Amino acid sequence: MDNSKWTFLQTFTPQFQAIASAKIEAAKLAPAPTQESFQDISVLLSKATKILADATGGIPTYDQRQYEIQLKAFERSIESLRASSAPKPKFAFKRKAPNPGAVATSTAQVAVAPTPTPAPEAPSSTSSNLVLSSQSHKYITRADLAAHAQQTDLSIFDLEHCVVDLLPPDASDAPDAKKHISISALHARNLTDCVLLLPTVEGSALLHDMTRCVIVVGCHQFRMHSSTKIDVLLAISSNPIIEDCKAIRFAQYPDIFKTPSERTQTLPTICVQDFSHIRATPSPNYSTMTDDDRVGLADALALAHRSRSSIDELSDVLLPK
Amino acid sequence: MGLLTIIRKNREKEKEMRLLFLGLDNAGKTTILKKLNGEDISSISPTLGFNIKTFAHGNYTLNIWDVGGQRTLRPYWRNYFEQTDALVWVVDSSDRARMQDCKQELHSLLTEDRLAGASLLVFANKQDLHGSMTDAEIRDALDLPSITTHRWRIWSCSAVTGANLVSGLDWVVNDVAGRLYYSTTTSPQAPPPPHAIPGTAN
Numbered sequence: 001m002d003n004s005k006w007t008f009l010q011t012f013t014p015q016f017q018a019i020a021s022a023k024i025e026a027a028k029l030a031p032a033p034t035q036e037s038f039q040d041i042s043v044l045l046s047k048a049t050k051i052l053a054d055a056t057g058g059i060p061t062y063d064q065r066q067y068e069i070q071l072k073a074f075e076r077s078i079e080s081l082r083a084s085s086a087p088k089p090k091f092a093f094k095r096k097a098p099n100p101g102a103v104a105t106s107t108a109q110v111a112v113a114p115t116p117t118p119a120p121e122a123p124s125s126t127s128s129n130l131v132l133s134s135q136s137h138k139y140i141t142r143a144d145l146a147a148h149a150q151q152t153d154l155s156i157f158d159l160e161h162c163v164v165d166l167l168p169p170d171a172s173d174a175p176d177a178k179k180h181i182s183i184s185a186l187h188a189r190n191l192t193d194c195v196l197l198l199p200t201v202e203g204s205a206l207l208h209d210m211t212r213c214v215i216v217v218g219c220h221q222f223r224m225h226s227s228t229k230i231d232v233l234l235a236i237s238s239n240p241i242i243e244d245c246k247a248i249r250f251a252q253y254p255d256i257f258k259t260p261s262e263r264t265q266t267l268p269t270i271c272v273q274d275f276s277h278i279r280a281t282p283s284p285n286y287s288t289m290t291d292d293d294r295v296g297l298a299d300a301l302a303l304a305h306r307s308r309s310s311i312d313e314l315s316d317v318l319l320p321k
Numbered sequence: 322m323g324l325l326t327i328i329r330k331n332r333e334k335e336k337e338m339r340l341l342f343l344g345l346d347n348a349g350k351t352t353i354l355k356k357l358n359g360e361d362i363s364s365i366s367p368t369l370g371f372n373i374k375t376f377a378h379g380n381y382t383l384n385i386w387d388v389g390g391q392r393t394l395r396p397y398w399r400n401y402f403e404q405t406d407a408l409v410w411v412v413d414s415s416d417r418a419r420m421q422d423c424k425q426e427l428h429s430l431l432t433e434d435r436l437a438g439a440s441l442l443v444f445a446n447k448q449d450l451h452g453s454m455t456d457a458e459i460r461d462a463l464d465l466p467s468i469t470t471h472r473w474r475i476w477s478c479s480a481v482t483g484a485n486l487v488s489g490l491d492w493v494v495n496d497v498a499g500r501l502y503y504s505t506t507t508s509p510q511a512p513p514p515p516h517a518i519p520g521t522a523n
């Protein structure tokens with residue numbers, strides 16, 4: 001082992017902690033923490049992280065992990081401090097004016113955010129980009145989908161008062177390849193008062209601008225943005241994330257909609273991360289559904305699935321206005 | 322021993338590079354790095370903050386920073402610019418709807434002073450998915466040919482199959498090495514043209 005690294009790391013953490021917490025305290029006390037004080041702390045953090053990265057392989061893995069955890073904790077406290085002292089407009093950020101001497105291809109100042117990103121493009125000619133859009137008061141099933149490749153992307157946008165039910169009619173006969181639809185990614189945007197009943201998506205489920213919906217889906221990653229009053233029944237093994245969301249409730253994907261092989265898999269407890277609440281206190285923006293609510297909802301959905309209930313009959317499963 | 326002494330010592334001892342992986346959320350940055358490192362990619366969560374990977378590539382030690390791309394995190398990208406030798410911009414080639422967003426974020430990074438000297442590798446990821454945009458389509462959608470301030474290349478790849486990941490890294494490491502570790506007169510290979518010809522990886 002490289003001795004200098006080892007010796008250094010033994011003194012590294014206490015030293016770093018002392019300096020970093022002093023700086024963070026100072027920043028907190030200042031009437032308005034300045035950009036410079038954040039810069040300072042960030043530079044310190046970068047240096048420390050770099051040294052730790054350099055030491056990889058030179059120190060025991062356990063120690064390495066402990067140091068990484070501590071550094072991440074510092075990063076989080078800096079971020080939350082920055083967030084709490086940042087001027088409000090939520091995601092907009094301004095760039096420093098570029099130095100006069102700087103090489104620059106464009107001087108355009110990009111204001112990222114309140115403007116929603118453009119809606120998905122019109123249906124493309126490739127049948128592996130399946131699009132479902134601009135409908136209201138419909139019960140939509142696989143039979144209503146345009147012809148598509150067996151493996152396809154699915155974009156759903158601008159729906160209101162719809163049920164989108166892409167589950168096989170009977171979960172227990174699912175392994176039939178012809179009936180099988182393999183969704184590589186789900187993009188949903190601007191859905192209001194809708195219920196989505198979906199099988200497992202191989203990639204991510206990306207959702208934007210949803211209001212009062214129920215989403216039943218299995219996926220590799222779940223990322224929801226700018227949405228309110230959503231119940232999510234989820235089969236997932238990574239951490240689902242929300243950003244700029246309110247009144248979201250999570251529960252496990254109902255067994256009744258699972259294929260026989262999915263039923264045998266055990267999934268970890270759902271561990272949500274709220275990117276709009278990066279601090280130690282629990283996020284006020286989501287909760288875990290109670291068992292009663294979860295069972296009641298799953299039963300209502302199973303009934304709807306069997307009898308193709310319209311959304312009006314289902315209105316009591318959506319969260320109230 | 323102080324902080325700076327250690328840094329200096331390490332710089333002398335080994336040839337190092339610092340690579341910064343950025344891109345929109347869901348592009349596949351973390352998956353690429355885990356795949357390159359031979360780790361399991363089956364249950365990766367969206368990155369809250371950043372990850373660091375250090376690994377050897379040829380004669381070089383790469384310090385790779387992978388920073389989360391979710392919208393709330395993008396304002397923090399600038400905290401990681403310092404001493405970046407190369408920027409690796411990862412694109413989800415199947416996400417047609419967000420190409421515009423992707424282009425804007427990339428072009429605004431390229432105006433940053435602290436990234437001024439960095440080489441740029443654009444990974445057109447998720448090529449295994451049917452209906453993904455090709456590298457040529459992405460090159461145009463992101464308007465890469467207009468870039469004159471950075472040497473760049475676009476590389477099709479798939480983090481899931483592993484296709485072209487190593488060769489992409491080779492390009493960027495060689496490009497940085499040509500700048501950092503050989504002077505132009507003693508360079509064993511001729512240095513690449515001022516800005517690399519837009520090319521395809523395969």
Ligand SMILES: Nc1nc2c(ncn2[C@@H]2O[C@H](COP(=O)(O)OP(=O)(O)OP(=O)(O)O)[C@@H](O)[C@H]2O)c(=O)[nH]1
Binds near residue numbers: 348352388390411446
């Ligand atoms: N089919 C396919 N899926 C991929 C590929 N690369 C990544 N993915 C999937 O894309 C999703 C996002 O991958 P991540 O690696 O978490 O993306 P990221 O860029 O790190 O995202 P952030 O951390 O939020 O910035 C995951 O579901 C991956 O499995 C690929 O080459 N092909």
Ligand SMILES: [Mg+2]
Binds near residue numbers: 388390
């Ligand atoms: Mg990531």
